Amino acid sequence: MKSAIVLLAAASLASAHSTWQDLWVGSTDKATTCARTVKDNNPIDSLTSNDMFCGRGPATQSGVCEVAAGSSLTVEMHAQPDDRKCSQPAIGGNHYGPVYVYMAKVSDAKTAQSASFFKVAEDGYTGTTASWGTEILNANCGKRAFVVPKSLAAGDYLVRAEAIALHAGAGNPQPYVTCFQVKVTGGGSATPAGVSFPGAYKLSDPLFTKAIYDSSFKYTSVGPAVYTG
Numbered sequence: 001m002k003s004a005i006v007l008l009a010a011a012s013l014a015s016a017h018s019t020w021q022d023l024w025v026g027s028t029d030k031a032t033t034c035a036r037t038v039k040d041n042n043p044i045d046s047l048t049s050n051d052m053f054c055g056r057g058p059a060t061q062s063g064v065c066e067v068a069a070g071s072s073l074t075v076e077m078h079a080q081p082d083d084r085k086c087s088q089p090a091i092g093g094n095h096y097g098p099v100y101v102y103m104a105k106v107s108d109a110k111t112a113q114s115a116s117f118f119k120v121a122e123d124g125y126t127g128t129t130a131s132w133g134t135e136i137l138n139a140n141c142g143k144r145a146f147v148v149p150k151s152l153a154a155g156d157y158l159v160r161a162e163a164i165a166l167h168a169g170a171g172n173p174q175p176y177v178t179c180f181q182v183k184v185t186g187g188g189s190a191t192p193a194g195v196s197f198p199g200a201y202k203l204s205d206p207l208f209t210k211a212i213y214d215s216s217f218k219y220t221s222v223g224p225a226v227y228t229g
Contacts, residue, residue: 052198070149
């Protein structure tokens with residue numbers, strides 16, 4: 001009986017894993033055409049892993065989605081590849097945690113393997129029911145929309161979508177990351193300073209040093225503040 005319970009628990013955890021898969025430009029569904037699709041729906045196992053850049057074993061992608069500065073993009077997460085049903089949570093299994101979106105200007109979005117990322121969107125935690133970024137994501141069929149800052153310089157960018165599940169306790173963050181390749185048109189001349197992945201987060205950051213179920217837990221963001229332009 002004990003082994004059966006262990007197997008059921010393992011199956012539940014596996015089914016709760018997820019990946020960022022799809023991108024919308026305004027109201028146009030670009031699906032996976034400019035996503036560096038990751039190899040599976042497991043979380044990154046270390047904040048110091050090179051997977052923190054653009055996810056676990058991302059595939060080479062030839063597509064680049066064009067977006068005008070000042071307009072909207074939407075990143076979309078689901079548990080299984082090509083399964084976009086809203087009847088299922090985008091990320092289940094009590095995988096509570098923040099959702100962040102970053103951008104980075106690069107010379108070629110199709111080939112870039114390093115970049116300086118600035119944050120353009122964040123859903124953290126307000127301390128109230130169903131306010132974790134992942135809960136907001138589930139309430140919106142896995143979608144998180146944001147506006148590309150109008151002041152950004154035109155050119156190629158990586159959009160880095162991230163959810164960090166914190167349910168496993170202190171010192172055990174589980175990041176889920178995917179990059180999307182875009183070309184920003186119009187805009188201004190801004191090139192915001194950013195951070196590198198890996199390197200932007202440490203296990204000693206306050207968000208990771210106390211379990212979210214601890215009564216004294218308080219949400220503290222990781223990474224830079226959101227750039228508004």
